[in-house]
Amino acid sequence: MINSGLGNDSNIRFYLGYSGWGEQQLDEEMDEKSWLTVPATGRLVFFQNKTEIWKEAVRSLGDAYTPILNYPLDPSFN
Template structure:
């Protein structure tokens, strides 16, 4: 298992990564084992809101994010309210993955969950055994530690640059690199 990646790590796509699924993304890793890794793209909004996808939440305007290209017929959530949503798994420092969905629906209907407490994802990002380690060796990803500020940032477009700023030093300069340096 690659020690550079632990649950709670944020993978920051290299500015020159051309894979359209991950270009300029930040991926929050929820699970990393020898068999593979699993996480969610944090900074790419999906074109529907949760009320469009969950029958019991009709009219709910909470955003849904594109978690990744795997199982696009599934909805996942991370949150920071374990006091209200039982059964979640703590990934890192007060960030929980999943929990009792029926309770979550009730809490949303009763307006007891605020938008900055939760993120919904359609699909997820997954890597098979050794795949993520290979991508790290190829320098497709940089890594930084996940925290509530980055994971639940209100403006998802700021997550990728803020993750690079969190790394400090020369990494901050990467924010300004063009997507295609040949066009420069």
């Protein structure tokens, strides 16, 4: 993108980590509604406040999910 003039280094984010699933495990978890998903809109993907992206995604799900925003980061504080 940078070489094509479509962006610059302030438009790039790297997220590092690892998650692993067994065969069909993720499909099963999606079918069980174990994951919350939201459309990857341009507004969300390029949300300026990097620390608020997750909260913005949860808010986009509607009021029924906003209590999640008050959960402690460390589950042992729950």
